[in-house]
Amino acid sequence: MLGLAETLATAAAIFGIFMSGCRHVRSAIYLYAVQTALVASIAFVYSASEHTGPALNISLAVVLAKAVGIPFFLGWVVKRLDVRTDSGAFLPVPLSMHVSIALFATSYYLASSLDGAAGTFSAAAGATASISLVFTGLLFMMTRRLAISQIIGFLTMENGIYLLGLHETRGMPVIVEMGVLLDVLAAVMIAGVIVFRIKKNFKHIDVTRLTGLNEQ
Amino acid sequence: MNSLALLTAPLLLWAVCAVLVKNTRVLGILTAGWAWLYLAITCTLAAPVSLGIEPQVTLAPGFSIDATASWFMMLTATIAAGAMTHSHFFFQEEKLREPRPKSTHIRLFYACAALFVFAMTAVLLCDNLGFLWISIEATTLLSAPLVYFSRTRHAIEATWKYLIICSVGIAFALLGTILIFASSQHTSLSAGSLSLQQLIQLAPQLNYPLFKLGFIFCFLGYGTKAGVFPLHSWLPDAHAEAPAPASAMLSGALLNTALFAIWRLLQVDSACHHGRAAFGSNLAIWMGTITVVAASLFLIRQHGLKRLWAYSSIENVGLMLVAVGLGSPGLFFLQALNHSFAKATLFLLSGNIIQSTGSKHLSEIHGLLKLSPMWGVLLVAAACAATGVPPFGSFISEWLILSASADTGRWLVIFLLLSGISLSFIAVSIHVSRILLGTPKAPGSYRHPVLGSLIPAALMSFLFILGLTTGGFVSSTLHIGGAL
Amino acid sequence: MSTILLWLLTFSCLLFLPSLTIGIIRKTKARLQNRVGAPLWQHLFDTIKLLRKSETVSENSSWILRVNTVINISIMITLAFLTPWLSFKPATSADDLFLLIYLFAAIRFFAILSSLDPGSAFGAFGASREATLSVLVEPAIILALSAVALSAHTSNLSLVFALTANTPISQAPLWLLAGAGLFLSSLVELSRMPVDDPTTHLELTMVHEAMMLENSGPNLALLEFSSALRLVVLYGLSGQCFLHALHCIWPFASAAGILLSISIIFALAVVTSLIETVSVRLKWTRAPEFVAYGLTMSLLALLVALVTGVSS
Structure with missing residues (x-):
């Protein structure tokens, strides 16, 4: 029997898998937002139930910044750049979804060895979901063409790491948490600026075609 | 608290200047001034610690200067001051050439450079793994605009690679930090801790499998930032495409800070084993060795001037990583000091050469000795220092690294390191001799400003004197770090 | 008594629900x-x-074309009783998961045979496409049904x-x-929009229609009815999955189940028409991608069933 937090975590991982099967950049952003909102609600659940977790306002900040702010920003970037779909680079999009399901199963084994509580999914559910999110994000970054997809993949990975932190440690010290959040926001902003510049100079944002330096 | 304000004030004022002052000529002079002021303040703060008068200076909760940090702080500040002074001359020269850099771009460069130095200093001061992670990510974010400076296609591509590869690597370091924090919650301190001092105290109680996993992830993450072999792919691109002063700071200061983070973690790891060399040290030594060998192989086939020095930096990172793995901060610092000075000189000089000849391809740069004997001599000297040729301190540090490996009976490591070092020496000397000799393409049309060689010459003469005195210094203070 | 009533109700659903x-x-x-x-x-x-019209049969066709209709409708009615x-619907004894799957496969087998029989180019075209699609979609249906079977520890549907309460x-x-996996797969299985357009009569693109091209009169009527019945059965099956999900969250009375299980079929029909309004038919080479989404749902369901099955 799964607890509420574990159920939410599993749902976040499943939304991550759906995201990895999205051809449309905009729907991938929406799914990222849902997944982040789920991750942030887990922070809520922990802080409400255990009183040792991060303060409520921290998780609120996370929700506002990551589940609302970043998708808005990315949506704006996508609109300005006028990109719609991202066909996969090395792996067809639906196949990458199947691979991420296989990775979900792999993360179950990793998580059960991590927790030392092998055998029961309920014990390892949180860790499974978070490791799966990390894998999904990494896969998303590696198998997509567009620069914007790489940002989404990075953010998904970061969600997984944040979730693992919540699950394993019930939250890092608040000041560290805030610093990490700030860094991630800054990273997305800078990456966004560079994506605009890539579009301007190359007339596309397909990172698999950025090979000018490999030839030197 | 006062000293913290004192330390940050010049950097913040520098950044504010970059925002407010519109004239880039004035700004360049101001920036150099702030950078030298910052160096002076750093020296006054760090000198008591590095001379052993005080064991530690605490600046704020979680931030303190200990002995090793104090050496690296001074090194970072020196490189920053040198690079910033040179960047004034560099941009003056750059403005004469097409395409002219915009003044807003130069101002952004200076502002980010200030904050970049700030972030690098923060890495050295951190006594907390969380802050360490934040500062290292900040160095990535703040140095990305430096790489991005010229806004050409190649520069943008290099920036994108740098930002994405390093961010992903550092995300793994965050995962590792979380795992280490989780491992500390299995001790008597159930709330857990990220403080390095506390972690070292609690080391025997840590949940070792979790800590080990965390260490591996952190190593992976900070190793990406340092350019350790399979994860180095961003480094040559970023170093080659950044403007010369930025390349000098990346190579001379940033790589050190990433290795410094690994060194911090290794301290905790060896504390887990009661000071005996163990898993973490072996990992560092082997990865370092592999990096040296791989980089020396890459060095053979190079076509870009700055890419050549970038791969040489990777080779030196490998050597420093071995020193870190051997558990000797003194050795680590000695290697870092020599490499930083040599590499800063090389990058600054290469910037001048590229400006004069208008090409960064090795196949198009010939006859440097005829063009500018001064630069030619400096280039040879700096290349010797970077590859560890005797008059310079890097020879001594490499010798000590090899002998320390011999003490622990790592013969395979010694063999690999020796072949890597000699191979890279051969490769670099072939490339350098091609640059120096031959006939320049169109003699007479080149400018070789005297001011541009000021900083390289100063750095090289310092390094030369250092090399001559290091031998005696080392033999008289063999106790530095204990394991020398 | 109530069993008889329920059978009557099932019969009338079986007769009128497909057309409706x-x-x-x-x-x-x-x-x-x-x-x-x-x-x-x-x-x-x-x-x-x-049904009232007379029949035109190609001279080149053999008995297979005519027998197919009979086999098709009879297996389909059997399936409607079993599924x-x-x-x-009162329980029957032989409704094993794999029996159902292979009965569906048998229908498809005879349909393909019959479309090859008259030797028309379009029939063979449709048949090859139908065979490809069924190969793709069958794993998804099997996996989705095995997932729910796994959690119930029985293959008796x-x-x-x-x-259960x-x-x-x-x-x-x-x-x-x-449910989602079944629904997406049945869209493919029933030759509906993203893969095949049921309203098109452009020979190069159609799958299902091409296979029925040679049938006419009562034969065609029975085949049309059979395919409509297949639609409600498959929609009903995925609808039942959604009802179970609803039941997990908010247990409803079994009397409400009568109304709900019919209305969910209507709801899925509305969803289908929505999909067919907003989307376009996929290029044939991209059809496997759509099938892959159904397969993903089924795989995820199986994964959830496995991990929750391990813990309970």
Whole structure:
């Protein structure tokens, strides 16, 4: 029997898998937002139930910044750049979804060895979901063409790491948490600026075609 | 608290200047001034610690200067001051050439450079793994605009690679930090801790499998930032495409800070084993060795001037990583000091050469000795220092690294390191001799400003004197770090 | 007594629901496209009209073409009795998961044979496409049904779909995913929009229509009815999955189940017409991608079933 937090975590991982099967950049952003909102609600659940977790306002900040702010920003970037779909680079999009399901199963084994509580999914559910999110994000970054997809993949990975932190440690010290959040926001902003510049100079944002330096 | 304000004030004022002052000529002079002021303040703060008068200076909760940090702080500040002074001359020269850099771009460069130095200093001061992670990510974010400076296609591509590869690597370091924090919650301190001092105290109680996993992830993450072999792919691109002063700071200061983070973690790891060399040290030594060998192989086939020095930096990172793995901060610092000075000189000089000849391809740069004997001599000297040729301190540090490996009976490591070092020496000397000799393409049309060689010459003469005195210094203070 | 009543109800559903569902799809689609559309019962009228017509059969065809119709409709009616597609349908003894899957496969087998039989180019074209699609979609259906079977520890579908009172809330995702997997796969199986357009008569693109091209009169009527029945059975099956998910979250009375299990079929019909209004037919080479989404849902359902099965 799964607890509420574990159920939410599993749902976040499943939304991550759906995201990895999205051809449309905009729907991938929406799914990222849902997944982040789920991750942030887990922070809520922990802080409400255990009183040792991060303060409520921290998780609120996370929700506002990551589940609302970043998708808005990315949506704006996508609109300005006028990109719609991202066909996969090395792996067809639906196949990458199947691979991420296989990775979900792999993360179950990793998580059960991590927790030392092998055998029961309920014990390892949180860790499974978070490791799966990390894998999904990494896969998303590696198998997509567009620069914007790489940002989404990075953010998904970061969600997984944040979730693992919540699950394993019930939250890092608040000041560290805030610093990490700030860094991630800054990273997305800078990456966004560079994506605009890539579009301007190359007339596309397909990172698999950025090979000018490999030839030197 | 006062000293913290004192330390940050010049950097913040520098950044504010970059925002407010519109004239880039004035700004360049101001920036150099702030950078030298910052160096002076750093020296006054760090000198008591590095001379052993005080064991530690605490600046704020979680931030303190200990002995090793104090050496690296001074090194970072020196490189920053040198690079910033040179960047004034560099941009003056750059403005004469097409395409002219915009003044807003130069101002952004200076502002980010200030904050970049700030972030690098923060890495050295951190006594907390969380802050360490934040500062290292900040160095990535703040140095990305430096790489991005010229806004050409190649520069943008290099920036994108740098930002994405390093961010992903550092995300793994965050995962590792979380795992280490989780491992500390299995001790008597159930709330857990990220403080390095506390972690070292609690080391025997840590949940070792979790800590080990965390260490591996952190190593992976900070190793990406340092350019350790399979994860180095961003480094040559970023170093080659950044403007010369930025390349000098990346190579001379940033790589050190990433290795410094690994060194911090290794301290905790060896504390887990009661000071005996163990898993973490072996990992560092082997990865370092592999990096040296791989980089020396890459060095053979190079076509870009700055890419050549970038791969040489990777080779030196490998050597420093071995020193870190051997558990000797003194050795680590000695290697870092020599490499930083040599590499800063090389990058600054290469910037001048590229400006004069208008090409960064090795196949198009010939006859440097005829063009500018001064630069030619400096280039040879700096290349010797970077590859560890005797008059310079890097020879001594490499010798000590090899002998320390011999003490622990790592013969395979010694063999690999020796072949890597000699191979890279051969490769670099072939490339350098091609640059120096031959006939320049169109003699007479080149400018070789005297001011541009000021900083390289100063750095090289310092390094030369250092090399001559290091031998005696080392033999008289063999106790530095204990394991020398 | 109540069993007899329920059988009667099932019979009437079996007779009228197929035409009504097709009617709803067509009517909703027409309204969404600003058309008035044919009357709701047009499909039934068409069937009756076709039954009265005489038959034209190609000279080149053999007995297979005619036998196919009989086999098709009889297997389909058997399936409608076996499959628990309505929650009030009384249980039968032989409704094993794999029996159902292979009965569906048998229908397809004979349909393919019959379309090859007259030797028309379009028939063979449709048949090859139908075979490809069925190969792709079968794993998804098997996986989705095995996922729910796994969590019930039986492959007897009446027991699996028996709306037991104590379904824990953690089973809801399993049912939802299995339902979604079944629904997406049945869209392919039934030759509906993203893969095949049921309204098109452009020979190069059609799959299902091409296979029925040589049939006429009563034969065609029975085949049309059979395919409509297949639609309600498959929609009913995925609808039952969604009902179970609802039951996990909010247990409803079994009397409400009668109404719900019929209305969910209508709801899925409306969803289908929505999909067919907003989306376009996929290029044939991209059809496997759509199938892959169904397969993903089924795989996820299986994964959830496995991990929750391990823990319980």
